[in-house]
Amino acid sequence: MGLLHPDRLFPAYPVSRDLARALYGAVQGLPIISPHGHTDPAWYATDAAFPDPAQLFVTPDHYVFRMLASQGVPLTALGVPRADGGPTETDGRKIWRLFAAHYHLFRGTPSRLWLDHAFETIFGFDQRLSSANADDYYDRIAEALQTSAFRPRALFKRFNIEVIATTDSALDDLAHHQTIRASGWKGRVVPTYRPDSVVDPDFPGFAANVAQLGALTGEDTQSWTGYLNAHRSRRAFFKSMGATATDHGHATARTEDLPPADAAALFARILTGHATADEADAFRGQMLTETARMSLDDGLVLQLHPGSRRNHSATVMAQFGRDKGFDIPGRTDYVTALRPLLNAVGMEPSLTIILFTLDETAYARELAPLAGAYPALKLGPPWWFHDSPEGMRRFREMTTETAGFYNTVGFNDDTRAFLSIPARHDMARRVDCAWLADLVTTGRLDREEAFELAPDLAYGLAKAAYRL
Amino acid sequence: MGLLHPDRLFPAYPVSRDLARALYGAVQGLPIISPHGHTDPAWYATDAAFPDPAQLFVTPDHYVFRMLASQGVPLTALGVPRADGGPTETDGRKIWRLFAAHYHLFRGTPSRLWLDHAFETIFGFDQRLSSANADDYYDRIAEALQTSAFRPRALFKRFNIEVIATTDSALDDLAHHQTIRASGWKGRVVPTYRPDSVVDPDFPGFAANVAQLGALTGEDTQSWTGYLNAHRSRRAFFKSMGATATDHGHATARTEDLPPADAAALFARILTGHATADEADAFRGQMLTETARMSLDDGLVLQLHPGSRRNHSATVMAQFGRDKGFDIPGRTDYVTALRPLLNAVGMEPSLTIILFTLDETAYARELAPLAGAYPALKLGPPWWFHDSPEGMRRFREMTTETAGFYNTVGFNDDTRAFLSIPARHDMARRVDCAWLADLVTTGRLDREEAFELAPDLAYGLAKAAYRL
């Protein structure tokens, strides 16, 4: 029977479903533009085989292991490495069996749709994963991973990826990217400039990071001017390696636009290591505006991903470190927060700032009105917890009427899970086609317009907005 | 083929659609009650021809020009007047062509449905506006506007408007309203008392406005008692000219109910021009409660429209002034904010306070519980960014179960765009009929009840709530 319903995520009513299916048919085969994500460039550089099934699907994926953790499965039983280097499960088959025994937890979640998509379309399974078939799954996947067809570059081609962006520290030497470019392989993998470690005074090792930024660029990063020049220098390097965008993961969307002397003084204060929490926050906000000004000069697209309260569980942070499924969204204000930046550069049509949110209440109230007015602003797709069928639907329902389609930028998969990439884009394409079909069947859009919009949402808008 | 789908905004499934269509059939021809809006009373007073198509559809409509601005079109290219009197486009045809070339931006927006409705039902177009037919559109509209059938009074009749309210400054002499009444024309146009300029200490020219309020009424507006009496006097004048309501556009819903001596002292402090921001805010809040008390006496309906962060872009404000599409909603609290006013007058069944919101999160959490309890409160229809099919649907879904239908007040078009009025009421009627049809087909309401409710939502509730 198969794991995947051929008409999944389309409306149930046949007239609407038929149209959704037709629209999807027109975009299903388009190449994947993946302008924002977290896959490891080493995969494409070395083209080594992926390790065992558990290391591929369970242990590194916080979407997966947090769900099992929420039902009492210890993270160590899933092989998550301990911060103190203490014992954690290393037997891939044991981890896989535990995962299979809890697979019902994912009912109704996008993870389930992503996993099933990979299991069926990449590995050919047609029975739902369960304890009964856990070993069969494990064996077949493990075997496949040893073959050349399942190496990263082969999958890249099979997935029809036109371009993928990784996310890289401002201090990264982009060695893997260098290797990829030198290798003669045709796959297009570009870096993204992510300067959190040298912009956020609360980032572990901030002072050392700023010093390293100076060393890398030959700039005096103890001076405000030198520090800004160092950013410009690294951005130019990233751009030379194919980057078209920067990314910023602040806790809030706060921006500042201080007079230069005040900004320099704030930076000096930050460097003392004795800045207050509010000064640190103001500095992050100032740097967003500085970054936007640099984007005006060098054309890099600015992505802002605010709103995650990172490392919510002190216990999990102490035992396992960052990115372990315990980052929780919170309320995020955009209207007041973005005003300094927007007053500085918001009316610049040559600038592109892409806003994301973990707070859906901002869609209709703040983000669509802002993006529907300021030339520099565009709306990123539903992010993280909202990268799901219901979340995507809410995004369209709550932003389209005020911001339209053309102030949005298509889809981001935003993932570390390479094998989920086709599934995620497929989901977005289906949900968008369903939305377009509903607009047509309720007389809000012409059929011809829907066929023009579908490829824009699946492909064109992302390519244009990210300048790829 | 036509621009408008005859079953637009109805459910796709035939059983539901047939019922929605039948319900709509029962209300489609009802007269328009327009109890809140911003059309210019001069139109009805002078009955002059509207100027060219661009001046009618593009240049004065911030829904329209902000969408083009968001994609980089300069406001000056659309003829928006500059605050400094500098050059702006004056060639209507050039503006129209620019508008036509960007018409695809409105796909999926209510503006598109409103514009198409006017184009088809008023001007007879049946091909979607585009660069290809821009001149044809322009010529045909321009020609029509010169004929008597397209004068304001003729359109008023054609639109089947039973009564329309304008919004007028407390300092307005209502000369146009006087002219209308003296003219013998039968159209019913009533003013609305909008005292922001004499109530909000941050309003430009506040002190002079208060002085003018005194001059107009013969009251000493430098004293608290005289100031309040001056309001009473102006309200009586507005009421004598047909007004049934007041309107208040504060940034928040804050209210205060200070003891009279404290209120007088606060007013004195405000008059010094040295009040703090919080004192100014407290004064606005005190005046809402004073206004509610006046409404208890004179029967004027109090409308509260909080939540807009006005003039978000300092650049646009400096170059083009107010109301240029850069008013952005923000979070709005009602529960704590309204408590002083509600403790003063909320249990009075003879008082009507109509609440609006730009923060949809308040619908189910705050507004429906408040309106579902306090006799004085009713819920205004979805406002501004939420005056859209999805917005209207969310309003019904999030308020009906707690507040019912009878604590709502029908539809407001709230528009300056005269030609969009039939389209807006038509949209509301269709969306409400679709909602009623869905309630019936899912067994939550009887068919007979839906046929009783549909005309209430389209006509009766507005007329009753606004005492028109």
Place this chain on the structure above:
Amino acid sequence: MGLLHPDRLFPAYPVSRDLARALYGAVQGLPIISPHGHTDPAWYATDAAFPDPAQLFVTPDHYVFRMLASQGVPLTALGVPRADGGPTETDGRKIWRLFAAHYHLFRGTPSRLWLDHAFETIFGFDQRLSSANADDYYDRIAEALQTSAFRPRALFKRFNIEVIATTDSALDDLAHHQTIRASGWKGRVVPTYRPDSVVDPDFPGFAANVAQLGALTGEDTQSWTGYLNAHRSRRAFFKSMGATATDHGHATARTEDLPPADAAALFARILTGHATADEADAFRGQMLTETARMSLDDGLVLQLHPGSRRNHSATVMAQFGRDKGFDIPGRTDYVTALRPLLNAVGMEPSLTIILFTLDETAYARELAPLAGAYPALKLGPPWWFHDSPEGMRRFREMTTETAGFYNTVGFNDDTRAFLSIPARHDMARRVDCAWLADLVTTGRLDREEAFELAPDLAYGLAKAAYRL
């Protein structure tokens, strides 16, 4: 024709409806687990006849009388007792006629569905209540209430209630529960430990309550240790009477985890009666964490019901007292507020904390991410204003994709209205079956999985989560 549509709350489209109906068929007859509610244990202890129809359906039900109040009906006309003992209507038939004359106000509300369900399935009516049949309704209900089949225990059996929890003050002697257990009646009625009156310094009579807590337990509740021990003692007593849960109705979700000496000092400060508002709030927060620690020891499930701004109308509070329909929800933060408690005990898989909310914006943004990570957290069903078809649907749409189904706990009726219990569970079962059917028809869930989930949502999850 009947008052109830047999397919109410199912999707309109036949394929989806047929599946929803089949799923519902599989759960319709399951016993009712009612793990949280406010029925009076005296009913089951004494098994006395309910008084007249007005006293059964109108006067004690704040869902009902607040809707009439919102349209100007005085609470005294509905028989609501006055706090000062002054006159209130006592003629049940007059109250009933007033209720019947306003029954149209409930169109589109869950109250209407609950009432009609009781009228049809318990009393056999098939014409909608109105002024015309008000007396007939009154007479037939009054007559039925005098018969043995309408006594509480008979209805308990007829309603197929497997177990029901009441909510009881920490100071309650549970005499009615003692009577029930001693009576030999087989109905399972268990208490719930609700310590607000001895935990919230702002609760009327707090000091006396704490003293009484000491007297009841023989502990020195003037010392921090004694006070905590007194709670442990009462919890043990409640547990011995069948309790499996505690319940906490704080205004916010604030928690604290102070060092023991600081907590003791805070308690001492609270006992002085001179604590600040913030100290009182901190103490409530500290007690949530203490309570969670006690739950780790004794296994009682902790329920947290934050977010209601109680007694919003000072007028109504003064005239009629608490619980009169004027409790209004407000914004509620969970992410920051719960962190101290979660850092203390959130990773304990043996602990169950069930979170409720009156702020739906927290579903997708905060609650689902928290419950989808912390082993100790589960999500309670939609509460109070959100215990409605649309509210239930939003709950599933906004929590399932992140938290799945197994971090939710089935349905609570949360009611004082005994006769509404079957209606409320029926509504939840129908809405959940409709949601499951939609997931299946849109290819997000297998049919077999839906048939496994439906009884879990209707019965199994509540029983397991509440350890009943």
